[in-house]
Amino acid sequence: LKRIAVLTSGGDSSGMNAAVRAVVRAGLVSGIEVFGVQKGYQGLIDRLYEKLTTKSVSGVLQRGGTFLQSARCKEMRTEAGLRLACDNLKGLGVEGLVVIGGDGSLAGGLAIHQQGIPVVGIPASIDNDIPYTDLSLGVDTALNNIVRAVDNLKDTASSHTRAFVVEIMGRNCGYLTVASTIASGAEFSLIPEEPYDLGQICKDLRKRYQEGRNNSIIMVAEGAGRAEDIAAQIKDSIGFETRVIVLGHYQRGGSPSAFDRLLGARFGRAAVDGLIQGHTGTMTGLKGTAIALTDLKKVTQAGIRPINPMFPYLANSLSV
Numbered sequence: 001l002k003r004i005a006v007l008t009s010g011g012d013s014s015g016m017n018a019a020v021r022a023v024v025r026a027g028l029v030s031g032i033e034v035f036g037v038q039k040g041y042q043g044l045i046d047r048l049y050e051k052l053t054t055k056s057v058s059g060v061l062q063r064g065g066t067f068l069q070s071a072r073c074k075e076m077r078t079e080a081g082l083r084l085a086c087d088n089l090k091g092l093g094v095e096g097l098v099v100i101g102g103d104g105s106l107a108g109g110l111a112i113h114q115q116g117i118p119v120v121g122i123p124a125s126i127d128n129d130i131p132y133t134d135l136s137l138g139v140d141t142a143l144n145n146i147v148r149a150v151d152n153l154k155d156t157a158s159s160h161t162r163a164f165v166v167e168i169m170g171r172n173c174g175y176l177t178v179a180s181t182i183a184s185g186a187e188f189s190l191i192p193e194e195p196y197d198l199g200q201i202c203k204d205l206r207k208r209y210q211e212g213r214n215n216s217i218i219m220v221a222e223g224a225g226r227a228e229d230i231a232a233q234i235k236d237s238i239g240f241e242t243r244v245i246v247l248g249h250y251q252r253g254g255s256p257s258a259f260d261r262l263l264g265a266r267f268g269r270a271a272v273d274g275l276i277q278g279h280t281g282t283m284t285g286l287k288g289t290a291i292a293l294t295d296l297k298k299v300t301q302a303g304i305r306p307i308n309p310m311f312p313y314l315a316n317s318l319s320v
């Protein structure tokens with residue numbers, strides 16, 4: 001193996017830079033040239049790539065986002081786009097590609113692999129919706145961002161006897177919401193994976209108000225409803241004055257946690273090893289404390305990663 005390429009695609013997540021850095025340095029110490037593709041698959045189509053050196057990746061470890069930049073590329077979903085991307089990779093003499101991104105990006109990686117260019121994927125998305133890995137890159141940092149925000153909101157909520165309805169990202173997956181509910185001590189967690197009863201939630205909130213509690217935090221996954229709508233439905237019947245906050249893209253950025261830096265380093269090294277050893281058409285994953293590769297086909301066919309039922313159970317039972 002003489003030359004590989006690396007790209008980051010889809011929504012950015014903290015730790016992507018750590019993974020790119022690991023891919024570059026693991027490649028270089030193994031005698032492999034590494035090209036960095038800018039703006040994800042769009043950059044493959046538009047030939048935005050350059051050779052990376054060990055210096056190119058110095059100082060990136062502690063930065064959020066992705067220094068290679070990212071994009072959501074519709075063209076890559078077309079036959080012509082895929083062909084162009086593969087032709088450009090072949091023209092560049094690339095014998096392997098590391099794709100760092102979420103479910104759509106990994107599906108793109110599989111399509112390239114099926115065209116005969118070896119690919120290893122690295123799961124990176126704050127949503128934690130990718131199966132065959134306990135955690136995706138960036139989830140831990142996003143959780144820390146959310147917990148920090150909710151801690152702040154609690155100060156204000158309890159100073160004014162208010163309820164906050166907080167909308168959390170995650171697309172159709174409730175992981176970030178339920179995990180941050182537990183970690184921040186919020187009272188309610190509305191996720192797409194579990195039915196919820198707004199009537200019961202209103203009763204519980206009114207009871208809290210009557211007991212003299214000075215705040216309540218209701219976490220809503222974007223896949224379970226809009227915070228604005230939930231607040232409109234509950235605000236007249238709970239006693240607490242109500243405010244809404246959509247945490248939005250604030251959740252995605254920021255300096256990666258030590259956990260995400262470590263995970264990025266481990267995933268990056270494992271991806272290069274996978275390419276060297278010919279274990280391609282795969283995705284790196286965290287299984288317990290070990291890193292393991294899973295077939296990309298299996299990953300893309302499995303749908304959304306299910307939530308461990310212990311999470312909703314803990315969120316509900318610890319908030320009484």
Ligand code: F6P
Pocket residue numbers: 011072102125126127169170171222252
């Ligand atoms: O997949 C990551 C994510 O942040 C989702 O949680 C969210 O629904 C979406 O991306 C937002 O996409 P965009 O950054 O394109 O607005």
